[in-house]
Amino acid sequence: MKSGKEATRVAKKLFAASFVADKLDPETVQKVVRKLIESKPRGYLQVINAYWRLVRLEQENNRAVIESAVVLDAATQEDVVADLQKKYGDQITPEFALDADLIGGMKIRVGSDVWDGSVKHRIERLSEKF
Numbered sequence: 503m504k505s506g507k508e509a510t511r512v513a514k515k516l517f518a519a520s521f522v523a524d525k526l527d528p529e530t531v532q533k534v535v536r537k538l539i540e541s542k543p544r545g546y547l548q549v550i551n552a553y554w555r556l557v558r559l560e561q562e563n564n565r566a567v568i569e570s571a572v573v574l575d576a577a578t579q580e581d582v583v584a585d586l587q588k589k590y591g592d593q594i595t596p597e598f599a600l601d602a603d604l605i606g607g608m609k610i611r612v613g614s615d616v617w618d619g620s621v622k623h624r625i626e627r628l629s630e631k632f
Contacts, residue, residue, distance in 0.1 A: 513552035563613035
């Protein structure tokens with residue numbers, strides 16, 4: 503059985519080879535997993551698990567969840583997406599969601615980065631001070 507370090511090293515190499523034009527290619531990801539399952543090299547389950555972890559992290563880092571209390575107009579949506587693309591690159595995939603609990607403002611999450619400019623967050627911060 504492959505050691506965890508060796509499986510991670512192999513998974514990183516496969517992950518690096520899964521990019522086409524600096525973007526993760528879903529077809530290549532499927533081919534890599536299919537090939538690993540068909541050939542069943544020693545420790546292939548550890549390699550697949552490490553590989554899927556890297557793929558999930560990449561997808562999360564390229565997904566922006568934008569929550570607002572009200573529906574954002576098209577111009578505002580375009581501005582927000584353009585700002586996120588400046589910071590994270592063109593591969594960012596926006597997802598707009600409504601959350602009435604925010605009261606007003608927006609909350610944006612990209613990977614592990616969170617920007618909370620909502621009224622709810624401001625009220626919570628004020629209540630902590632008093």
